[in-house]
Amino acid sequence: MMRNWRKALILVLCAVCILGFKPRFANGETDQGDASALGLMYSALNSPQQLTGWTANNGDPCGQSWKGVTCSNKRVTKINLSNLGLSGTMGYSLLSMTSLTELDLSHNSLAGDIPYNLPPNLQRLNLEYNQFTGGVPYSISQMPSLQYLNLAHNQLQNALSDMFASLSSLSTMDLSFNSISGSLPQSFQNLTGISTMYLQNNQFSGTIDVLANLPLDKLDVSNNRFTGWVPAQLKSINLKTDGNSWSSGPAPPPPPGTPPATRNTRKHNSGSNGSTSNSGSSGGSSSSGIGGGAIAGIVISLLIVGAIVAFFLVKRRSRRSSSDIEKFDNQPLAPRASNEVQEIKSMKSSSSFDSQALDTPISISLRPPPIDRRKSFDEEEFNKKPIVVKKSVPPPTNVKSYSIADLQMATGSFSVENLLGEGSFGRVYRAQFGDGKVLAVKKIDSSALPSGMSDDFVEMVSNISQLHHTNVTELVGYCSEHGQHLLVYEFHKNGSLHDFLHIPDEYSKPLIWNSRVKIALGTARALEYLHEVCSPSVVHKNIKSANILLDAELNPHLSDSGLATSIPNADEVLNRDDAGSGYSAPEVTMSGQYSLKSDVYSFGVVMLELLTGRKPFDSTRPRLEQSLVRWATPQLHDIDALSKMVDPALEGLYPVKSLSRFADVIALCVQPEPEFRPPMSEVVEALVRLVQRANMSKRTTGTDQGASPRADNSHDGHDYM
Template sequence: MFPHFVGFSIVFFAILDTSLVLSKTDAPDVSALRVMYGSLNSPSQLTGWKSSGGDPCGQSWKGIKCSGSSVTEIRLSDLGLTGSMGYQLSSLTSVTYFDLSNNNLKGDIPYQLPPNTLHIDLSGNGFTGGVPYSISQMTDLKYLNLGQNQLSGQLSDMFGQLPKLTEMDLSSNSLSGNLPQSFGSLSSLTTLYLQNNQFTGPINVLANLSLDDLNVKNNQFTGWIPSELENINNLQTGGNSWSSGPAPPPPPGAPSAHASRHSTKGGKEGKRSALSGAVIAGIVLGILVVVAILIALLSRKSSSASSHYLDEVRLSQRRPFTPLSSQELSNDLRSDICKDYKELKSLDSSSAIDVRALQTSPSIGLKPPPSDRINSFNDAEFENRLKVKKSTSIRATCHSLADLQTATGNFATGRLLGEGSIGRVYRAKYADGKVLAVKKIDSSLFQRGELGNFTAIISNISKLHHPNIAELVGYCSEQGHNMLMYEYFRNGSLHEFLHLSDDYSKPLTWNTRVRIALGTARAVEYLHEGCSPSSVHKNIKSSNILLDMELNPHLSDCGLANFHQSTSQNLGVGYNAPECTKPSAYTMKSDVYSFGVVMLELLTGQMPFDSSKPRSEQSLVRWATPQLHDIDALAKMVDPALRGLYPPKSLSRFADVIALCVQLEPEFRPPMSEVVQALVRLVQRSSMNKRGEDLGASRRMDDFDY
């Protein structure tokens, strides 16, 4: 009988173990909730929650509802919570109900919220900043409540892709400026609360919406209340500066669909019938003439213009855009996000980009095959390139908003390259083949009445001239839109080379990694010691190091440090120096630390923070630093993509520089000029030839030295 009992026990525990495994919550959801718990200051009222370990679905964490192994609802209202919501909300891909209303949460609303949410309620907190861009991608969103916070600035024109939104509450904030034109696209909206803000201008954009409940009280709206809104069941308009007297008549022949739906049998219908047949005939004839002219003009331009948008439209249909949340992404999300995210913001005036190839390539925006992607060059050529001085005659030119709307397809989703910490980046294509990356800065970052600051920012950025710094080529400041223009780099960022693996990628060789580090170090040295006044970058990370066709590095985001107001959303865990607990804590030595983290990425090929790894290995700096002076451990840390093809002494010296840069105490970190000199010595000692650069070589490179 005993053998039968043993067999039964084994089967029982196997079944039990299987059920436990099946009940465990998806790893990305667990990681995101742990981060949220810590960001909320680990409150005791969140019973069941844990900062490490735990199973939200299997252990019934307070306020969490699941379906299978996925978290689907987060209901944490009226709990007296403090702190913030964390930086990994975009990992919660199955969450459809997200409610943290009536708490004491502070700071900016994260740029990335759960991407597939239907119901968002963050009202009754102390959130500052603006409405996050990621909301514009939530095409299934039905309910949005951000009322009773401290949001400020103008609303971005970001509501054009929310066809299912039925109720929106932005009341009791400090939002300003005109209502965005994309409000007119909210075809399902029935309830809109905008009261107690500082909105200005007319509300005509709301005229054709199917509203039943509209409150615009206590703003600074002007003009007339559209007649189409007069039949709304619940309309509140007091406390504004409406114009007195009768409203001007609507344009001839342009009756409102909304008005016809809500009008009574008399009134407007009677007014329409008063038009004589001759007048109606004249109006119709005029419209036909205008339509004929437009068709003729469009037919002449369609063949050339349509080709500029074809590639982006196909790409947008093939995959949705996913904003980059931060470097703290789990492995199962990383590849998809890396493919979508290309924050291409830089210019190298000396790089030989083949414009004709960009114009005619059928796969614009995709990585070219390896043979077209990497051109190796020897050390002498590299040193010569670094010493070449760029022409300082380049000046940023002013572009009109109309031209940029044409070049970007009216900022179409298919033209979206990515979203950064201060705004979105679009690809602009012109008829002459010119391709630019347009950085559209979030208007909420500009305080009301301080547009002059943007002019000063343009002036400061235009003064930056260095072979390894992205230079500004254009700008636009119209109608509340502030944009910066840079040249578009097809090779993307260092982040993509190191962390994206696909059929077109070729691992960076050791020589190239050292040269990328040196070029980037020269750029930072120029900001710290070559500029007058000196400049702190505050945003050094691999996604801001762009690579030209010859893999020369170009540091982007230079001159934009003032925009980075929130350290928690600026670099993310893994890049921030330990002392950077608030924006004012950033110094040049903080930049040195972040650069050291980039060097660690180059050495190991690993992400600065990876929540999918064991806890002791999640932070790259904490895991790697104790091993940087251990020869045996160092050899095991090297990026496997190098396949052992590197000189050991060079690796050791490279690790020595990293160890200096990522020291905990800022005063012990070297200035960037010393970092540059150390890397220059590595290049000068190099005896690596092109045979050594070939990753297909069958021999190891232990006999080479730097």
């Protein structure tokens, strides 16, 4: 009995020893998510020897004291790998490192895009002196604790997204020595904790007015393309502005009723952060020191002045002869009145008044009329458009102006043989010029843009010419002669995605899965650029496979970007032409109103086309399968049903996990409620994760191209519609 008891005791002690003794890193002293993220980063950095202690798999950064890694409570809190000669990329799974507050990878040779998935609780991010390309990632907008941001001396491009609204803690931002373009985003005014900003040696344009009320101590905007005037509020700080195209002469006076200019500084309340956080973006009277009574007094005074001016104008007009009055009364008043109202509205929306001040329509009527506006109201003067509208957008200078003769010769007098397609706003022709260059010419219908709207057309060209993105079809030139309006685009001989999916020919092979994912990601990036980088955002309104053009490597290019936002009756035309197409979001069908979220829905439909190979609406199919969204949506989360939905042309050659993730993104985009659809930046992130996580070569054949280019002389597919 005693012997059995001793055996039992020995077994228990052995079990305790086995279970209680663990290697330091078997279970690890590091959070599993942090360890996995750093392992992936190590692989992305090409597993450098200088990172002592690091390993790609089963590592324990906190327990094994990895070089440059600081931990607290089993979580990685700081990473400092500065000046170690590192190459490769940053990896893609840093989002899980929720305790990381400092990340310093500066002075290395890291390349590629800065990843979308950055640690959300960073306080300091330093990536200066690397070789990063692409744009500033939108995920920075999700870092409310960020205090220090340094992306200087890289190769960043594109415009800044309007993503700074939540960064009130940011005190230092350095974006210098890149190639960032576009105007400064309006959300800069929310940087109420900023003291140092370096923007020099980029390609920024527009004014710097948005910086006027920030609590800046140092600002360098030198060597850019800024215009306008330097705000008076900034002239008392450490400021560098050389190398720009500033306007000469004194700055124009502010509109009547504008509060005196003051600069938001943190010195008013003994450095209290709380006192500054609300003053950067208000733009109202509270930050100017003018009370409600003072504003009321100013408004009353201006009304009195306006009444006196109006009295003398009426008195002067009453002196005209009865024949002159009769002639004036016969003039077309309605268009003039409409333009005046639009001018007032536009001035309201762009001014810095608060909403109460703007409710008083004094922006035009209270100003003394310019001398040339005091001429007699003859027909020629009266039919002119408001001066503010005419000069609101400069004429296009970065695209070529073609003559009608040039385009007629290149298109064979717009012959049927050169007709590429016909869309909602006009026909598109193939144009071959004397130097051998081939372009696509879109001839806009007079019903969409009447001949008398040349000024509107020039404004439209100016707006579209500002759109520059790898996946957006580039505007090359324009023509505005003899009442004709034409746009000249780059040409992509592989035609449209619609043709590849639905009109195969002897020259093309089915798109392989890799190519379909690449097309979806490139198109998503184009929409992300239009929605979240352009300021103001551009709603495309006409997302469909016929408007996604493919180059020789099957990279997608979204056509007609910015066109529908510039044509006056575009919504009406598109609603008529797209009725029953299967691309329109439910709210567009109901109300006719387009939005960023309706673009997201249409993009989801395009992804469904890529997945199934079916048209969005096909009347030749059984009744329950005619609407692609209605038929496919209930099956997107059923892996067995999903495998039956896949385009038969793929012949089963696709990774199952990749297919499932692709379907998950579609389900998010085509939700019937617009508020539940994700922004395009999140769609891009999901597709990037899909590409990076999936080993997309396991079950596929061929290269990324996946199809043979179509013959150069074929006219099948340039549907710029």
